[in-house]
Amino acid sequence: MPFRGTGGLGDTEAMPIEAYAAHQPKSQLEPFRYDPGPLGPREVEVRVTHCGICHSDLAMIDNDWQISAYPLVPGHEVVGTVTAAGPEITHLKVGQRVGVGWQCGSCGECEFCESGQPALCAQQRATIVQHHGGWGSAVRTTGDFAIPIPDAIPSEFAGPLMCGGTTVFTPMMHYAVKPTARAAVVGIGGLGHMALQFLKAWGCDVTAISSTHSKEAEARKLGASDFLATKDEGALAGAANRFDFIISTVSADVDWNAYVNMLRPGGMLCIVGVPASDLRIGAMGLILFERQVAGGRTGSPQDIARMLDFAARHKVRPMIEKFPMADVNRAVAHLRSEKARYRVVLEA
Numbered sequence: 001m002p003f004r005g006t007g008g009l010g011d012t013e014a015m016p017i018e019a020y021a022a023h024q025p026k027s028q029l030e031p032f033r034y035d036p037g038p039l040g041p042r043e044v045e046v047r048v049t050h051c052g053i054c055h056s057d058l059a060m061i062d063n064d065w066q067i068s069a070y071p072l073v074p075g076h077e078v079v080g081t082v083t084a085a086g087p088e089i090t091h092l093k094v095g096q097r098v099g100v101g102w103q104c105g106s107c108g109e110c111e112f113c114e115s116g117q118p119a120l121c122a123q124q125r126a127t128i129v130q131h132h133g134g135w136g137s138a139v140r141t142t143g144d145f146a147i148p149i150p151d152a153i154p155s156e157f158a159g160p161l162m163c164g165g166t167t168v169f170t171p172m173m174h175y176a177v178k179p180t181a182r183a184a185v186v187g188i189g190g191l192g193h194m195a196l197q198f199l200k201a202w203g204c205d206v207t208a209i210s211s212t213h214s215k216e217a218e219a220r221k222l223g224a225s226d227f228l229a230t231k232d233e234g235a236l237a238g239a240a241n242r243f244d245f246i247i248s249t250v251s252a253d254v255d256w257n258a259y260v261n262m263l264r265p266g267g268m269l270c271i272v273g274v275p276a277s278d279l280r281i282g283a284m285g286l287i288l289f290e291r292q293v294a295g296g297r298t299g300s301p302q303d304i305a306r307m308l309d310f311a312a313r314h315k316v317r318p319m320i321e322k323f324p325m326a327d328v329n330r331a332v333a334h335l336r337s338e339k340a341r342y343r344v345v346l347e348a
C-alpha cells in the first residue's frame with residue numbers, strides 16, 4: 001500500500017495517491033498517480049478499503065453527461081478509514097471508518113446548506129466531477145461528506161449503500177412514504193434490489209416490476225409480495241390504481257402513462273433512474289387524481305447517516321460481487337455486460 005497513515009488531527013502532509021484513471025471517453029482505466037496537494041482545513045483524507053462501481057461511474061467514464069474531465073478517477077461509493085483531518089474537523093477522528101458518496105462538498109452558505117440540505121446546493125461538488133474519486137489508494141473530501149459507517153455493516157456492503165442505497169431510500173423519507181403504502185419498484189437491478197429491501201423493512205407492501213419473470217424468485221426473497229412482468233400482456237393495465245408510491249430505477253424508455261395509471265389517487269411516481277429520452281406523460285392522468293411525478297436524488301449527509309442506521313437495524317444489504325481493485329477493468333466490463341448481481345465492489 002503506497003499510502004501511509006498520518007499522525008493525527010491537523011496533519012496536512014500530502015502523499016501521492018495511486019489511482020486508476022480514464023484518460024479519454026470510453027477508455028480503459030490505467031494506473032494514475034497524483035499529488036492531492038495540501039489538505040484543506042475542512043478536508044479529510046480517506047484511505048480506501050472498498051469502492052463500489054455505480055452506473056454513474058460508467059456514464060462519467062464515457063462522458064455521457066458532457067461534464068467529465070480527464071484524467072478521470074471514478075468511484076463515489078467509497079468506504080475506508082480517515083487517515084488525515086484538517087484542523088477544523090472536530091466530528092471525525094483519524095482511524096474512523098467512513099463512507100463517501102456522490103457529493104464531496106457544497107458552498108456552506110446558501111439557504112439549502114444552512115438548512116441542512118446541502119444535496120440541493122447549486123454550488124455542490126461531486127466526488128468524481130472535476131475531482132478524483134475512490135478508485136485508488138485514497139480520496140479527499142470535505143469532512144461533512146465523510147459519513148461514519150455503523151459497526152453492524154461490513155465495509156464491502158457499505159459502499160453500494162453510499163450511492164445506490166441512499167438514492168432509493170432518501171425519497172422514501174423526503175416524500176413521506178407511509179408504512180401502510182402499497183409500493184412498487186420498477187427495474188430489479190443495482191438500485192431496485194435495494195429498494196425492495198428498504199420498502200419492505202419500512203413496512204410497505206412491495207411489488208417488483210421487471211420485463212420478464214427471470215428475477216421473480218429473487219425479488220420475492222428480497223421482500224416483494226407480488227411481481228409484474230411488463231412483457232405479460234395486460235399486466236400493467238391490470239394493476240391500475242393500485243400503488244401509493246412507485247419508484248422507477250430503469251434507464252430504458254418505457255410507457256410512462258402506464259405507470260402513472262397504476263397510481264392510486266394522490267400517489268407518486270418517483271424517478272431515480274435516468275432514461276435516455278424525456279418523459280412523455282399525459283396531463284389528465286395527473287390532474288384527475290392529483291397524482292405526482294417527482295425526482296429523487298442521493299441525499300444530504302444526514303439522510304445518508306439515517307439510511308445507514310436504518311440499513312444496519314433492518315439488515316438491508318446490497319447483493320455484491322467483489323473484484324480486487326487491480327482488476328478494475330474486468331470489474332467495469334462485468335457491470336457493462338449487465339450480468340452483475342447486483343452491485344460490483346472493488347476491494348483494495
Ligand SMILES: [Zn+2]
Pocket residue numbers: 054055056057076102163164
Ligand atoms: Zn452512483
Ligand SMILES: [Zn+2]
Pocket residue numbers: 106107108109110111112113114118121122123124
Ligand atoms: Zn450551498
